[in-house]
Amino acid sequence: MKEIETRKAVGHVLCHDITQIIKDEKKGPVFRKGHIVREEDIPVLLSVGKEHLYVWEKEKGMLHENEGARILRDICKNEYMEESEVKEGKIELTAAIDGLFKVKKEKLLAVNCLGEMMIACRHGNTPVKKGDKLAGMRVIPLVIEEEKMRKATEAAGEEPIFSIMPYKEKKVGIVTTGSEVYKGLIKDAFGPVLVEKMSEYPSGILGQKIVDDKIEHITQAVREFLDAGADLILCTGGMSVDPDDCTPGAIRNLGAEVISYGAPVLPGAMLLVAYYRNGDRVVPVVGLPGCVMYAKRTVFDLVLPRIMADDPITAKELALLGEGGLCLNCPVCTYPACGFGKGW
Numbered sequence: 001m002k003e004i005e006t007r008k009a010v011g012h013v014l015c016h017d018i019t020q021i022i023k024d025e026k027k028g029p030v031f032r033k034g035h036i037v038r039e040e041d042i043p044v045l046l047s048v049g050k051e052h053l054y055v056w057e058k059e060k061g062m063l064h065e066n067e068g069a070r071i072l073r074d075i076c077k078n079e080y081m082e083e084s085e086v087k088e089g090k091i092e093l094t095a096a097i098d099g100l101f102k103v104k105k106e107k108l109l110a111v112n113c114l115g116e117m118m119i120a121c122r123h124g125n126t127p128v129k130k131g132d133k134l135a136g137m138r139v140i141p142l143v144i145e146e147e148k149m150r151k152a153t154e155a156a157g158e159e160p161i162f163s164i165m166p167y168k169e170k171k172v173g174i175v176t177t178g179s180e181v182y183k184g185l186i187k188d189a190f191g192p193v194l195v196e197k198m199s200e201y202p203s204g205i206l207g208q209k210i211v212d213d214k215i216e217h218i219t220q221a222v223r224e225f226l227d228a229g230a231d232l233i234l235c236t237g238g239m240s241v242d243p244d245d246c247t248p249g250a251i252r253n254l255g256a257e258v259i260s261y262g263a264p265v266l267p268g269a270m271l272l273v274a275y276y277r278n279g280d281r282v283v284p285v286v287g288l289p290g291c292v293m294y295a296k297r298t299v300f301d302l303v304l305p306r307i308m309a310d311d312p313i314t315a316k317e318l319a320l321l322g323e324g325g326l327c328l329n330c331p332v333c334t335y336p337a338c339g340f341g342k343g344w
Contacts (some may be wrong), residue, residue: 006045009037009213012055013064015142033142034066034088040141056142063146065089068117071149073112075156076119076137080164090138092272095128098307099122099164110155116140117152121162123342127305128164135162165309167201170232172264174208175218177237177247190236190293197300201308206230206333213238218250226254226276226283232307233285236293239270247287248272256285262317264322265341267291270300273313296333299325302341320344 001015013036020030030044031037036044037053045053056064063071066086073083073091080099084092095101103124111119123137128134181188191208198205206228209221218238225233238247248261256274263271272287284307292300302321302331306313323343330338 001054003052004055006051006053007042009045009055010039010042012037014052015056016055018045018048018050018053020044032088039251048237051056052311055114059143061146062143063139064148065139065142065144068144068149069137071153072111072117072119072137072139074159075153077137078160078163080166081134082164086133088138089140092136093128093134093162095132095134095164097164097166098127098129099166100305100311101126101134102163102311104157104161104166105160107156107161111152111161114155116144116148116154119161123229125306125311125344126217126342134164165311167305167308168231168310169202169204170308171206171228171230172198172203173206173228173230173233175221175225175233176208176210176234177213177218177235178210179212181237182210190288193293194234194288195234197304201304203232203308213246215250215253216248219253222250222254222285231283234275235272235282235285235287237290237343239272239287239289251285251287254285259313260318261287262316263299263318265299265302265325265326265327267295267327268302271299271303271318273303273318285306295327297327297335297340301335317344 004012014033016033017029021027066089069086069089069091077083077093080097081093082096101124103121108119117139119135120136136276174191175322176188176190180186188210195205206225211217211221222233235247238245251272251274252258253275256276259273261272262269268289268291270289274285276283276285288300292298303313320343321341323341324341325343327340
């Protein structure tokens with residue numbers, strides 16, 4: 001910092017807040033640290049008793065906090081994001097579309113370990129809506145070494161740390177298994193729940209096929225949806241380990257690759273995730289546990305945003321859901337603004 005006469009401060013950067021007090025009206029900063037002094041600011045500064053100011057004296061190899069914040073923005077921001085104005089060395093990012101928010105966790109950690117700078121964000125692999133706050137970043141001191149910001153750029157790599165994957169339009173087929181539903185002994189309650197869930201995404205329901213518990217009939221129903229051009233197939237019923245629950249076997253009969261049968265999530269332990277592949281065509285086939293029918297939030301809410309964004313799910317990622325995979329059944333559900341499913 002250096003001291004300078006206020007009348008000669010035009011174009012210089014303030015090193016501290018300038019407070020203005022007006023009796024019974026206000027007390028607060030009239031100019032904040034980092035503000036670049038303009039000609040019209042001089043009368044205001046003099047009116048609050050500031051005949052001298054402390055301004056930033058730029059040195060070779062050093063960057064102002066706002067310059068550093070813009071570098072952090074550049075290593076974080078991807079398409080479908082909007083940024084705030086830089087203020088006190090801080091910039092915030094918000095979502096420009098609905099989609100799936102992704103975070104390169106190792107890159108984020110590498111930058112935050114450098115010190116004198118920080119990047120904070122919401123959890124990755126979570127759904128966001130247009131206008132949602134995604135992340136904030138800032139340089140801690142007023143000035144920072146240019147070399148340190150170069151290291152941050154290297155640690156982040158060539159691609160931005162954050163991204164948003166837009167949802168894809170999908171035609172959805174629903175296959176419901178159960179002799180009691182097939183014979184009309186009870187009314188199906190699963191279909192309406194899935195229709196409501198899918199209404200949150202760009203999708204259309206091709207239809208719902210209700211079949212008995214025979215494995216060949218389940219397989220046939222799924223194949224019919226595949227032939228009809230389904231982009232996603234949801235199977236309900238027959239997902240437990242009882243001998244007459246045949247849905248997992250029927251999905252395997254398709255030749256689909258079963259990623260996992262079971263997930264460390266409650267509610268939702270009996271989830272099955274599979275992918276049917278035919279050339280370039282990849283269709284997720286998901287076996288849904290019974291809890292999806294009655295519980296407000298389940299494992300289905302965790303995997304569906306990724307499926308709708310065409311973000312492939314691995315067995316290891318499902319295993320990571322164990323930490324945070326226990327829904328606490330709060331009296332007022334705030335999902336996704338809670339810890340449920342934040343392990344991956």
